[in-house]
Amino acid sequence: MEYLHQGCNQRILHFDIKPNNILLDYNFSPKISDFGLAKLCARDQSIVTLTAARGTMGYIAPELYSRNFGEISYKSDVYSFGMLVLEMVSGRRNSDPSVESQNEVYIPEWIYEQEALN
Template sequence: VHCNMIIVNIVNLLGFCFDRNKRALVYEFMPNKSLDKFVSNNCLDLEKVYNIAVEVAKSLEYLHTWCNARIVHFDIKSKNILLDEDFCLKISDFGLAKLGKKKPSVISMLGTRGTIGYTAPDVLSRNFGRVSHKSNVHSYGMMVLEMAGAKQIGGTGEVLLSSEDYFPDKIYENRPSLHTLT
C-alpha cells in the first residue's frame, strides 16, 4: 500500500514480479537494515532517539492525514523502521495495513493484527474500544519506549501475554526519576 506520491519516510516500491507462482515486491535497498538492530545493541543516544521518534511521528501523520485514503499500518515497531546509509528512516512492511476513510472513523476488521507488545488494546479486544488510526499511535508509543531503553519487546522472541508483563505497567513501575534523566 503506497500513496501516489513518494515521500522521504516511506520505503519506496520500485517494482513487482507476478509470474505464475512467483510473486515479489521490490523495494529500495536500506543498507543499515532495521532500527531494532540498533535498539537491541543500545547504540542510540538520546538525540538519535528523539530524531527518529519525530520522523516516525511525521510519517504516521502523513499516512493518517495527507494520503488520499487514511492508511493504518497496524505493525509499527522497530523492526519495521528501516535505515538508509545516512540513518534516514523509512517505514516498511505494509502487509497488515488497512485503508480507511479520509475523515476520522472506526475501522472494520476481523481478528487481531500486529505484534504482541506493540498492538493497541482496542485491536486485541473490542472491549477496549473501537479500532481506528489511533491504534498506530499506541504502537508508536511502545516503540519509543523501547528505543528509550525501557525494555526490548520481542527481541528474544518473548511474548508478553500475562497481565504481569503488561509493558506500560512495567514502564511505570521501573521508571527512572526525573533526576536520573537530566
C-alpha cells in the same frame, strides 16, 4: 506515520508498527516498511472494522484484541509507535520473559512498577 494517516488521499492504517518495520535510509531518516497488514480507509472515516486482530504482540493496541478498550482507528498505529519509543528510552525489549518479576515482563507494567517505587 503522519503522512499515512493525514497526508494521503486515503488514510493508511499500518497495524504493524514495530522496530523491524522501521528502516533507516542513507541519511538515517526513518522509513516505514511492510504494509502487509495495512488497511485503506477514507480520510473522513475515523473508525474501522476488522474481523481479526492485526499486528505483533507487544505492539498491538488494546482495542485490536478487545473491544472493551474502544474503537479501532488510526490511533492504534500511534499506540504501537509509543511502544516502540518506550523501548528506545528504556533500553529494554517491549516484552522480556527473562526478567525476574512477572510484573516486569511487559514494558507498561514495568514502568508502572518503577513509578510505584518512587
